[in-house]
């Protein structure tokens with residue numbers, strides 16, 4: 303699903319009105335009707351107090367129009383106009399008149415003394431600011447937002463939590479609505495998925511307000527939200543007349559004394575994700591445990607006992623996954639340098655492999671084009687430098703990816719895969735996956751997909767989703783706390799099955 307910028311949403315608006323020969327008021331009415339239907343289908347006339355806080359722009363207009371529908375269906379409502387500017391929008395004013403025609407008189411809030419009491423049992427509709435927010439809310443408006451947050455009422459935000467900008471971090475983190483639920487128009491907003499701004503969005507859903515599909519389908523976007531429908535075309539079905547050679551031979555290079563488990567998890571994941579053959583290259587201390595734990599995996603050892611000093615390959619693998627548990631011993635760094643220089647196909651670099659690249663950035667020019675790097679935030683910062691907010695981080699990641707022609711997988715609650723000027727936001731995964739070895743499993747999955755011939759960008763987007771889905775299945779079986787990385791490997795097969803299950807269940811899978 304495409305993620306549009308605010309500017310693109312305004313363009314979609316304009317295009318729709320011109321093509322369908324409708325006015326902006328009609329579009330607002332469609333939006334308000336969808337909001338009303340969503341609420342009504344859940345409340346079914348329940349007697350609950352609904353307090354609507356409406357700004358003076360089109361987001362406020364949506365709220366005012368919604369109030370009219372709620373009143374027509376006998377809901378108990380209280381409408382507040384948050385009077386933060388004299389510049390009221392045309393459709394806001396039109397809907398305010400319609401409300402007055404029905405003898406509903408909103409109160410106008412101009413300062414703190416006018417804040418209403420909000421009971422924890424009320425429902426708050428937040429229609430103060432939408433995607434038009436372009437500067438910090440005035441103090442008294444910020445205080446109103448804080449007052450709503452402190453109320454413990456259920457807060458339903460229209461389009462986007464008020465105070466949350468679409469393209470930067472909030473000016474003041476206390477001046478943003480903490481939404482219980484966001485009903486967002488037509489397309490999800492990038493801010494919902496980034497760690498600094500996603501915290502304001504507990505749950506979200508898209509309402510189709512009828513923006514024109516011709517525009518939506520034709521527009522190029524900087525970010526895409528990845529769900530099942532985006533993955534189906536990437537999947538490579540197993541063929542009847544295939545053999546293990548068809549699915550590639552992967553080499554996993556990693557491990558050091560006390561960290562053989564990392565490479566064990568990664569190679570197990572690599573094989574389980576479907577690689578035809580997997581060989582592991584480890585220091586000698588890893589030999590027995592690997593041969594015992596993973597009979598399907600072949601093991602090569604370094605001449606050194608505790609760490610890797612030179613990677614000798616008696617065969618040419620389809621791909622290499624390097625870095626998990628490898629450490630940063632000087633001799634290991636030399637081995638890593640030689641490996642990235644010698645190997646010419648896209649590879650996966652994780653963990654200490656990334657730290658070595660951060661220590662010696664000139665090695666980046668030797669990393670094969672289209673290789674996949676899988677940093678967590680700290681590793682990313684070592685690679686690309688510090689950022690001011692998540693939006694800048696993504697721009698810096700795009701520049702880095704373009705400069706070095708590599709695929710960057712930025713791990714987090716919503717892992718974002720970046721290649722050149724485009725980002726792919728993942729929708730699977732859960733907090734239980736913040737556990738030792740989870741990243742090693744991902745590195746293994748991605749290496750396994752590369753071995754099977756997936757294009758590197760596809761391998762990254764597909765693998766991140768699959769890994770998260772296996773984590774979600776694990777969480778449903780064990781809960782968050784008890785979830786271990788080996789459970790994720792154990793559920794990769796079930797994840798494939800769910801991923802390929804028929805489209806009927808698709809909506810339920812979406813967030």
Ligand SMILES: NC(=O)C1=CN([C@@H]2O[C@H](COP(=O)(O)OP(=O)(O)OC[C@H]3O[C@@H](n4cnc5c(N)ncnc54)[C@H](OP(=O)(O)O)[C@@H]3O)[C@@H](O)[C@H]2O)[C@@H](O)CC1
Pocket residue numbers: 311312314315329330333357358359360361362363364386387389391430431432433434435436437438439440460461462487488511513
């Ligand atoms: N296609 C769609 O999705 C549809 C979208 N619709 C709805 O429209 C919403 C966008 O509406 P909008 O453009 O009127 O902006 P909104 O957010 O209401 O702000 C109002 C104005 O406030 C101003 N302003 C900004 N920051 C400020 C601040 N800190 N303190 C004070 N003032 C500030 C700024 O004006 P300025 O003063 O900069 O000229 C801004 O224009 C969208 O979220 C959705 O709910 C639907 O109606 C139908 C179709």
Ligand SMILES: [K+]
Pocket residue numbers: 361428429430431432459460461462463464
């Ligand atoms: K809002």
